[in-house]
Amino acid sequence: MKVxxxxxxxxxxxxxxxxxxxxxxxxxxxxxxxxxxxxxxQVGKVRKDIARIKTVLNEKSRAGETA
Incomplete structure (x- = not known):
């Protein structure tokens, strides 16, 4: 999964x-x-994918985006 x-x-x-x-x-x-x-x-890959998604969600929340 890519950022x-x-x-x-x-x-x-x-x-x-x-x-x-x-x-x-x-x-x-x-x-x-x-x-x-x-x-x-697979354990490491899933962990990294979770971290990527959390990072993007944090970026979006700081930018003020909503659902």
Whole structure:
């Protein structure tokens, strides 16, 4: 996921994406805990995507954009 793509989305779309990624992160944590995680690199990718979305949301809130 690229930051340029995220900046094109509005706040509600970003929030939906954030919820989806948090669910994916939870599922990956559960898989890791039970020893069923097949792609350990996915954990880091999801974390970074969440951070990117939060950064863009923060930028938009400082700029005064709303949903």
């Amino acid at each position: 340029a793509e995220l900046r094109e989305k509005n706040v509600s779309e970003l929030n939906d994406e954030l919820v989806e990624l948090r669910r994916a992160q939870f599922n990956l944590r559960m898989q890791k805990g039970t020893g069923q995680l097949s792609k350990p690199d």
